[in-house]
Amino acid sequence: MDYLSDERKKSDFDVEAMKVAWAGSIQEFQLSDRMAKLVANDPVFEKFTRPMLGRKELLKNTLRKSAHAWKLIIDLRLSEEEAKWLRLYVDEPAYTDLHWGMFIPAIEGQGTEEQKKKWLPLAKKMQIIGCYAQTELGHGSNVQGLETTATFDTRTDEFIMHSPTLTSSKWWPGGLGKLSTHAVVYARLIVGGQFHGVHGFIVQLRSLEDHSPLPGITVGDIGLKFGNGAYNTMDNGVLRFDHVRIPRNQMLMRVSQVTKEGKIMQSDVPRQLIYGTMVYVRQTIVADASKALSRAVCIATRYSAVRRQFGSRDGGPETQVIDYKTQQSRLFPLLASAYAFRFVSEWLKSLYLDVKQRLEANEFSTLPEAHACTAGLKSLTTTATADGIEECRKLCGGHGYLVSSGLPELFAVYIPACTYEGDNVVLMLQVARFLVKTVSELGHKKPVGTTAYMGRVASLMQKNSAVQTGKLIFMIKTQTCFLYVTNQ
Template sequence: MEDVDHLAHERSKAQFDVEEMKIVWAGSRHAFEVTDRMSRLVASDPIFRKDNRTLLPRKELFKNTLRKAAHAWKRIIELRLTEEEASKLRFFADEPNFTELHWGMFVPFIKGQGTDEQQKKWLPLAYKMQIIGCYAQTELGHGSNVQGLETTATFDPLTDEFVIHSPTLASSKWWPGGLGKVSTHAVVFARLIITDDRDYGVHGFIVQLRSLDDHLPLPGITVGDIGNKFGSGAYNTMDNGLLRFDNVRIPRDQMLMRISQVTREGKYVQSNVPRQLVYGTMVYVRQTIVADASCALARAVCIATRYSAVRRQFGSQNGGVETQVIDYKTQQNRLFPLLASAYAFRFVGEWLKWLYTDVTQRLQAKDFSTLPEAHACTAGLKSLTTTVTADSIEECRKLCGGHGYLSCSGLPELFAVYIPACTYEGDNVVLLLQVARFLMKTVSQLPSGMKPVGTTAYLGRVEDLMQCHSTVKKAEDWLNPSVVLEVFEARATRLSVACAQNLSKFAKQEEGFLELAADLVEAAVAHCQLIVVSKFIEKLQEDIPGKGVKEQLQTLCYVYALNLLHKHLGDFVATGCITPKQASLANDQLRSLYSQVRPNAVALVDSFNYTDHYLSSILGRYDGNVYPKLYEEAWKDPLNESVVPDGYHEYIRPLLKQQLRNARL
């Protein structure tokens, strides 16, 4: 056992109280305590080991996942964990499996869309996992366009049943997690057809898929796994499934009827529960995706930062120690903005949690006024944070040079398992188009005096923001929250207004929207980046205890903003928000911020409080003991079981021993 901390020197350089920063990162002292305890619980339990995952063939991998899921549940029961603790335990077990969909989609959907009786019937079964459910919406032919789903649920008044059917190949359900091999039940989305052949659009139905006795599919049901996915290990622990119905009958009361109902007589009626409730659930789910983005990004950044402090390359004179690669400005310019983004996403995620509570309270009070804005905002932030996180994980891998390409760096699997977040719960481009639509609507209503709310409130100051010019004169002038905020607001406003003006040149608004879609997406991105910047700034207005903690966060906030400004320079300069000279000052400031981050970098990633188990990365080890462990790890590969490889006698020896006569080479 090696007990030397190879990064001790780095840690000693930190200019802030790491323990206090851990609490800021976790969100509260309580959250820190639970997270810390659960992550250690998982790390110390051998059943949760992950290090062999990328080597297992699919069937073994999957079986092992079932084992972990059962074990997690056992521990949750034995230790009488709270819901919060249980969800953290599942999080740190860190392996996609059916329980995610069961707890994350099936249960919330019944809660949100089921009537009181339906909830009373199904939830206790689900809570005790006496049934296991998944969320079957997407089909082979339709994902983004939910209204285009083809599965039908036809009401049969004779038997008081719905007949669920897959009329075409493309209508096969395709992708639902947990569906392929595990789920006994599903919330199935299907077009509601009532005998007169009228199509009432897509509704949710609870359908039993497998027998609770022997797990065999029920009559009329074809179900299976959709096959191998990106990477090794990664999402292949999940049984994303396919599903076809051949006239499967379910009782009428298995349509989720909180919002609309079909009566015994086959009449379609809307309940007095507002349809807008659906959006509440979406806000909830997407808020968790934003929180997860910050965790995944932090994980990649933690690995790359520690390894960049361990790795030395070039820069020695006459055989002295070489430069740590983290000291190179290019490395800093690639890495530190990602570190800053991890914190930025953390805080915007925290704020979204608040937004969800706010929306829920308003919905209960039948106040729907903020809902469209909240919906656009969460859609946009889901898109922004997942796109950046996916790209950044790969950038972190590249920051680790060749060794990042090894599975044991942890980064390949993290990438493979993370990237679907850009696609599920709304394709990121489709989501940005929704945000853009909302922005265009908001801008178009400004002349009529409509006051934009929430994160679009700044558009209410459109006249000022169309005209203002930044007052920055020297590099340090950029270290001012209101200066930064103003240029981000001005840029977002100007891009939106420009789009609106260009749209107005089209005879048909819809045609314009299609034609200008690429510009609209850019306006939406600018809007979302502004939200992140502004929530980071708001966070800094809070009281944040701990020596040096707030100073560090301030530095990161400016790194986040000024790096974005540089990356999107065209927007800022072309719309006249800032001059080229001011841009160059921002760049100078950014460089000096990097120097401030540098001594704190390792401590700033320590603040995520990740265990080595969770990181599962040799490059990201807490103790920095990288080379001996890489060397040890290599020998575990199955190829190293024998010195002479399988296949030598058949395929290598004959090559070496052949006597070539007629080769042209």
């Protein structure tokens, strides 16, 4: 008996309309659906055997998939949007994520026109493979504390990249361990013996002939990570420099420049642009949270409909576990959260577009509030999603502990989101600081966006609610709603 189709028949909403609401528009639904089918029907992208592969075979498998995806993108002339969806459905952390998601955007955002003209065509044709080398063994959240140095040598017009301590080793960059040929390396700029802040530098790591590390460069893989397949398809790496020289024009100079005489110049490009990029990246993390949580909820919901336990009368079938209140009170808030995270990520996208327009017009007043919104929502949604996936696993009883349920791998591959791009606890402290600052400035500064209500606090305090009971209504068509439901 097919319990699932029975359950599906009971739905009292328009499932096709919901698909479109989830995707954002009929066009976006069709695009993503087309790419999903392309991947699902291609045997190269099979992922069933992944958790059984040894580490070496895992990495080879990833290389095979990436190369095949790249071939498809070229052969089928896929747009960048289509390629993004294709990579998403391949559903495997890979060096290409960092190449397309961090290395190229770093050059686009921080490179001069000349630098973009030189490096982007190479990168976009994948004639070079890039990674993003920021985090060090000793420094994650405290970017200003990075220890790698880039010392300018006026005599040769070069920077000398160096790792002065063990803790200055670059540690974690995805794609670095085995595959990248180049990296954007963040280092302390030293000119004339003076420290001039942390900046990005394009550094070649490996030979384009035989892929061996260049002189002065020590590079390797940092070892196994949580889970069977999970992030072990990614070659997160360690990197050390022993006085490696690069030409001056490989410092990313859109914002700050070093002249060949060793002078530091600032362009009129606002530094705040970096925050714009942060808003963008964190908005995609919120969108990814909804995707990951919805997958876990989908597995747990289907299991709860099929699984029966207790309550049999007269030899009849037992009760579906989805009909138990203890199951519902744990599962349904997560289902609601997955939708809420989806729609709030759309709102964040519009917030980003607004911030971007304002930045281009040199208008920075809404940036702190936008930054606080994305920091807070990144922290909230990734924490809830990581915990929610594990809760879904427990909702599948013993079966959730098997890799074949899909949940252990989903958890293992998702949880770094609580740490990367801003540790969730550190981000919440930033939000708290912003809120306290906003309140303390109320007298002379008008609060904006989500904090605008604070400007009306005096009148709000005088209003009393006459509401006696409440009912939570979930509006699927108003995609801009910000709704977070918990069972606490």
